[in-house]
Amino acid sequence: MDVMNELTHQPIVKRLHWSDEEATRVFAGRLAAQPLLAQAFIELRGQLGAGKTTLVRHLLRALGVQGRVKSPTYAVVEPYELPGLDVWHFDFYRLQDPSEAADAGLRELFASPGLKLAEWPEKATGFIPLADLVIELEVMPDESRQVTLRAQTETGRALLGSNDR
Secondary structure: OOOHHHHHOOEEEEEEEEHHHHHHHHHHHHHOOHHHHOOOOEEOOOOOOHHHHHHHHHHHHHHHHOOOOOOOOOOEEEEEEEEEOOOOOOEEOOOOHHHHHHHHHHHHHHHHOEEEEOOOHHHHHOOOOOOOOOEEEEEEEOOOOEEEEOOHHHHHHHHHHOEEE
């Protein structure tokens, strides 16, 4: 086995601590400023109430989305059209079987240009591509968030390297 090749493909992990929602907003603003974000796929992981949708709302606001930003829990996907950028916010929480993702035509959406954000991606395993960046949120006893960022592609590494906070 080529050790160098194995090291090249290991994900890069960074851990952050967000003391409050303002820290989430600041992180989202920095992420939104990255040009590579326009073609990224980001998975958001964490228990119910961990702040996945809150992070998406702050990110969409930082990208320029006006009006109501709602969770696509019942619709599965919520599209947003911005000047020069399409954003797809997926929430797979209600999927009973991963094949429902295929039945909904989600492969076509993932193949199209734009930013894809997916909550509960484990419920669509096998029907969605490898995420560029995985953001896992864990609620701490003091209600702060322990955040683990895992870059899985070169795009993810670039996004992770540009977000030091």
